[in-house]
Amino acid sequence: MxxxxxxxxxxxxxxxxxxxxxxxxxxxxxxxxxxxxxxxxxxxxxxxxxxxxxxxxxxxxxxxxxxxxxxxxxxxxxxxxxxxxxxxxxxxxxxxxxxxxxxxxxxxxxxxxxxxxxxxxxxxxxxxxxxxxxxxxxxxxxxxxxxxxxxxxxxxxxxxxxxxxxxxxxxxxxxxxxxxxxxxxxxxxxxxxxxxxxxxxxxxxxxxxxxxxxxxxxxxxxxNHTQSGEFIHQQTSLSLPIKSLNNGHGLAVLSLNEDTDIYLPAVNENSGQIVGQLLRCFILAQDISISLTEPLNSSIVNHLLANITAIDTKENKVLITATCGRSQSTQEFFVNISAFSQQKLALQLGQNIYLQFKAGAVRTDLY
Amino acid sequence: MNPDLLALITTLKMAALTTVILLLIGTPLAWFLANMQSRFKVIIEAIVALPLVLPPTVLGFYLLIAFSPQYLPGQLWQQATGQQLAFSFSAIVIGSVLYSMPFVVQPLQKAFEQLGKPLLEAGAMLGASPMDRFFTIVLPITKASFITAASLGFAHTVGEFGVILMIGGNIPGETRVLSIALFDHVEAFDYAKAHILAISLLSGSMVLLASIYLLNRPSKNRLRTK
Missing domain, CATH: 3.40.50.300 (P-loop containing nucleotide triphosphate hydrolases)
Structure with missing residues (x-):
């Protein structure tokens, strides 16, 4: 129609x-x-x-x-x-x-x-x-x-x-x-x-x-790029297949691609959601941080290898666009950091970084 | 038949007919005024409200002239019915309709304005036509205002004196209504009969007004739920 x-x-x-x-x-x-x-x-x-x-x-x-x-x-x-x-x-x-x-x-x-x-x-x-x-x-x-x-x-x-x-x-x-x-x-x-x-x-x-x-x-x-995020809360918006509703540790697992999972708080099994179904979720750009090395000794459960594809600076705020995954199944992520952090890490286009965010930062309002 | 009983019957006949006509004319007029946005709205509102401030004899005087066979309205009436309009039952009904108009139009206009468009738009979105919306949404919600309007129109018509005396005169069974019969008794110093009529009118009006307030009171069930 x-x-x-x-x-x-x-x-x-x-x-x-x-x-x-x-x-x-x-x-x-x-x-x-x-x-x-x-x-x-x-x-x-x-x-x-x-x-x-x-x-x-x-x-x-x-x-x-x-x-x-x-x-x-x-x-x-x-x-x-x-x-x-x-x-x-x-x-x-x-x-x-x-x-x-x-x-x-x-x-x-x-x-x-x-x-x-x-x-x-x-x-x-x-x-x-x-x-x-x-x-x-x-x-x-x-x-x-x-x-x-x-x-x-x-x-x-x-x-x-x-x-x-x-x-x-x-x-x-x-x-x-x-x-x-x-x-x-x-x-x-x-x-x-x-x-x-x-x-x-x-x-x-x-x-x-x-x-x-x-x-x-x-x-x-x-x-995310309109009026430097004043229009909305800059975020990464996703629909990902559910791998597990509860992995036994209070976390649900979504599959970003073959190699990478994303963890979020466990989804209620009575919610009507089933394994394999797509789950709608979003991560605010302010909830993701960047590390130059893989943060293996961190309590933060989600750390994804990504490549910087865009850097937008306005005053002291920087919006980093980074892509995860291989050529056929890539996913853009958006990260807010300060200009100070960008300079400190000397971030540049094409650079590989690790995105890290807590399970609680993956939001889904429905389940 | 007892002349006072005849006057009572004439009065009730006149008031009932006037109320029906007023509801039929007053409802669309009130609807039109409630939705009108033109600057001419105040002029129409003023014309409708005029009987509230105008001495009844002034309205009666101009109606008497208009109803006489020398002027167009009276002429047209005579051509159509073969009878003279002035000093007839029809004349006092027309006079009453004009005189009691604000008592019917104003409460209805107010109710329609308060109702506004939201519920009517909701009705339209559910497939209800304008007439359907009027009878299934407007009428039930503004029922209390219709009762008020009809009762006030009826009561005000029953209490009329000046206009009826001017255009109807005092013809038993035709234009002699209770208020005029009462005036006759007072003029003839027959205070006993005057008292009976006065008390009847007073108590009748009281009963009518009390009934309006009773009917318009929110029901017990509704009160309990709030």
């Missing part, structure tokens, strides 16, 4: 100009800071913005074309939207909110009870909206959007008001739903950590324009 975006929205003191075709596979993240145009983009796709010049099309269906005066109303687009503030109907209980969506679905294929089960709402159905926690409300909003059986699901910062536990639970749920229903999702967030964990592709917006679009790891690595 392809979403063609070629339009302009002019709002008070804000313009959004986009010319981008997005192949909707899995979960596509939309990242940007406040005022970058993320929500406006979602509202334009949903049909909630009228002041649009240009065209938006979903596959061969034209949703809006200002030249031919085409505008398909929001209720006729078959696009779902989960709002930041859940927007559950206060005069209906959980079950009635869900039925509101199911009743209006013209071509029902999903099993009502299955969606309730999938969104873990079985015990909440007769509760009033006021009785629900923030996380429960968002799960109801998600189930309600799914029961309308949209062709595309838009998620507008649905986790921003939730605590860490509720966030993790809902993120897992989203991935699970995406896997089971194969429903394309556009997920807006200002948290790169969230997006890194669940998205396959990433669209980055800045001041109403597309800054980058592509595979999640590639774009995050590209952002």
């Amino acid at each position: 392809a979403l063609k975006l070629n339009f302009q929205v002019n709002l008070n003191r804000f313009d959004l100009t986009i010319n981008q075709t997005v192949n909707l596979q899995g979960i596509t993240g939309i990242f940007g800071h406040s005022g970058s145009g993320k929500s406006t983009l979602l509202r334009a796709i949903a049909g909630l913005e009228n002041a649009i010049r240009g065209e938006i099309a979903l596959d061969d269906i034209c949703l809006i074309n200002s030249d031919s005066n085409t505008f398909i109303k929001a209720e006729q687009r078959h696009i779902g939207l989960v709002f930041q503030d859940s927007r559950l109907f206060p005069h209906l209980n959980v079950l009635e909110n869900l039925k509101f969506a199911a009743k209006r679905c013209q071509n029902r294929q999903l099993d009502f009870n299955e969606i309730i089960h999938l969104t873990e709402l079985d015990s909440q159905l007769h509760k009033h909206i006021d009785e629900l926690s923030g996380g429960q409300k968002q799960r109801v909003a998600l189930a309600r959007a799914l029961l309308a059986e949209p062709k595309l699901l838009l998620l507008d910062e649905p986790l921003s008001a939730l605590d860490r536990h509720a966030k993790t639970r809902l993120l897992k749920l989203m991935v699970n739903i995406q896997n089971q229903l194969a429903l394309p999702m556009l997920y807006v967030s200002h948290s790169l950590d969230e997006l890194q964990q669940v998205c396959d592709n990433l669209l980055v917006l800045s001041q109403g324009k597309v800054l980058a679009f592509g595979g999640i790891h590639h774009i995050i690595h590209q952002l």
Whole structure:
């Protein structure tokens, strides 16, 4: 499924100009800071913005074309939207909110009870909206959007008001739903950590324009060089196969390549993760340090031989890009050090170094 | 039939019809005003609110002129129905609709403004059409304001005097309503009958207002959950 975006929205003191075709596979993240145009983009796709010049099309269906005066109303687009503030109907209980969506679905294929089960709402159905926690409300909003059986699901910062536990639970749920229903999702967030964990592709917006679009790891690595890391926390973003969930010492093992493993805190065996499956994780550039010799006598468990491919200096901060592995399966790592350390170690392009980081520095928010 | 009973029936008929018309006209007008962003909004709001500050006799005087067969509204009415508009039951209903308009439009407008767009957008994203959204989201959520608007419109119409006297006169079974019957009794120094009508109007109004507050009170279940 392809979403063609070629339009302009002019709002008070804000313009959004986009010319981008997005192949909707899995979960596509939309990242940007406040005022970058993320929500406006979602509202334009949903049909909630009228002041649009240009065209938006979903596959061969034209949703809006200002030249031919085409505008398909929001209720006729078959696009779902989960709002930041859940927007559950206060005069209906959980079950009635869900039925509101199911009743209006013209071509029902999903099993009502299955969606309730999938969104873990079985015990909440007769509760009033006021009785629900923030996380429960968002799960109801998600189930309600799914029961309308949209062709595309838009998620507008649905986790921003939730605590860490509720966030993790809902993120897992989203991935699970995406896997089971194969429903394309556009997920807006200002948290790169969230997006890194669940998205396959990433669209980055800045001041109403597309800054980058592509595979999640590639774009995050590209952002490391944007505005010297002020845009995001510079990091190495990875999807690696699980070798062991727990090696008996409280550590999980991921396979970087044939010769090299990466250790991280053990993954709960009830998490649904299995050996051989890819695990999404990231390592902040500030959590990796460099040694010129292999640190065999260190408590730090991860030390990888790498080759420096780029050195970017800004004021007293240096971002080192180093590549691990052989030509066919290389992986870039990003390291923040001070200019003082760089001078002390006399680091140069092409130099072999050892990257070292603790198991705890390998982060995975979901498991 | 007892003339006071006849006046009561005329009053209830007039107030019920006025309330229905007001809800039918007032709801779209309130919706329009709640969503209007033009600078002309204040002018329409002022026109709607005018009966709140205008002496009823002023409104009655201009309506009397407009309803007379010499002027266009009166002429058109006479051509369409074959009957004179001034001093008719229809005249007092039209007068009541205009006079009680702010009591219906203002609470509804306020409720629609408070409701805002978020829930309606959520409804649209679930495939609900505008009419569907009105009946399944707006109406149930603003039910209390509809009850308030209808009750105030009804009660205010029952209590009308000036406008009705000007455009309806005092025709038993047609335009003689309770407030005018009461005035008649006072003029004739028949205070006993005047008392009966006055007490009836007073207690009726009290019961109506108490019922509104009772109906609009949050239910016990809702209170317990908060």
